Amino acid sequence: MQPMTVIVPAAGVGRRLGLGKNKAFATVGGLPLLVRCLRMLGRTGLVRRAVVVTGSAEQEETRQLLAAYGASCFPGLDIVVTAGGKERQDSVANGLALVMERAGFVAVHDGARPFAGTEVFARTLALAERTGAAIAAVPVKDTVKVAGPDGCVAATPDRATLRAAQTPQIFEVNLLRRAYALLAERRAAGRPLAVTDDASLVEALGHPVALAEGSYDNIKITTPEDLLLAEEIAKRSL
Numbered sequence: 001m002q003p004m005t006v007i008v009p010a011a012g013v014g015r016r017l018g019l020g021k022n023k024a025f026a027t028v029g030g031l032p033l034l035v036r037c038l039r040m041l042g043r044t045g046l047v048r049r050a051v052v053v054t055g056s057a058e059q060e061e062t063r064q065l066l067a068a069y070g071a072s073c074f075p076g077l078d079i080v081v082t083a084g085g086k087e088r089q090d091s092v093a094n095g096l097a098l099v100m101e102r103a104g105f106v107a108v109h110d111g112a113r114p115f116a117g118t119e120v121f122a123r124t125l126a127l128a129e130r131t132g133a134a135i136a137a138v139p140v141k142d143t144v145k146v147a148g149p150d151g152c153v154a155a156t157p158d159r160a161t162l163r164a165a166q167t168p169q170i171f172e173v174n175l176l177r178r179a180y181a182l183l184a185e186r187r188a189a190g191r192p193l194a195v196t197d198d199a200s201l202v203e204a205l206g207h208p209v210a211l212a213e214g215s216y217d218n219i220k221i222t223t224p225e226d227l228l229l230a231e232e233i234a235k236r237s238l
Contacts, residue, residue, distance in 0.1 A: 001125055002104060003048035006041055006168070007095035010034050010062075010111030011055045011084030022058055023221065024111050025065070029234025033221060034062070035069045036114040036234070042074035044118040046125060049078040051095040052111070056083040092198060093180050101173050105129065108176075108198045109167040112221045115233050116214075121168055124212040128170040133207055135170070135199045136214035137163035166214040169198050179205055 010024040019026055024034035031039070034052070041047045054062045062081050070079070080098055084091035092108055099106050105128055109116065120136050127134035140162040148154035171179075179201035186193050195201050199209045217233050219226055 001046060001122065001129070003046055004105045004107055004125070004170075005049040005051060005099050005101060006047050006107040006109050007092055007099070008034075008037065008041075008050050008052045008109055008111045009084065009088055009091045009095070010037075010052055011058075011091050012112060022055055024054065024058075024062070026221070026227065028114065028221070028227065028230045029237075031073070032065060032069075033114060034111050035065065035073055037109070037111050038066070038077065038079065039069075039073040040114055040116060041109070042077040044121045046118070046121050047077065047107075049080070049100075051098050052079060052081045053084045053091040053095045054081060059083055089180075089183060089195065089198075089201070093183070096176065096180055099173060104173055105170055106173045106176055107168040107170045109169075110220055113167055113218055114221075114230070115237065116166070116168060116218045120166075120212070120215050120218060124168050124170050127210040127212045128172070131208060131210040132172045132175050133170070133199065133202045134210040134212050135197075136166040136168055136218065137211045138166065138214040138216055138218075140164050163211055164214075165197055165199065166218050166220075167197075171198070171202060175202060175205070175207060 012023050026033045028036055041050055059081050066079055082094050082098055085094055124134050124136050140159055143159055144157055145153045146155040183193055183201055193204055202209055221230050
């Protein structure tokens, strides 16, 4: 496995956390969330470069934060900071524009998921190398109901077939570029794609996306309850 570039979307305003600031600066286990995420990426041994996509007004603050922790938390990891866009896909597109590789693989990993770990990254990259595209995912624990327009249950999917998508999402770099070119074309034609992750864009190309085993610890920190759980996971991760 060759080390790759990881695009790290980290422009979330933390509205649901009630922080009044980018949640990348929230503290988890004594470290800023973004710092903890980048430390995890560096420790996998599979990442040579991280493109951190943050709020347009927060680039300098982000650079200062990463400079303060770089030597102690992610030495040797090449990091570039750029501005995000209106939607998550715009932020990833901005990050993708700074990926220098002409071949190989690129990952997208949420800055608010600091606990993915080496095994999840290795499993996902191994599958991506075989198939061109792979994402981390875990089986859904709850029974899922499809709601109808009348507010009643319209269907109950077979839980055995359902997976909760996580990051990392890893792709052959030119495949991801093609997916984002499709997104731009559809927007320009007034027919935007309704997608919530990068795998959905690749799926829109008709390319299969493999499912790698994720981790239930690989939570995305979004709510105050997530922060409490993250503190417990951080204690176990020491």
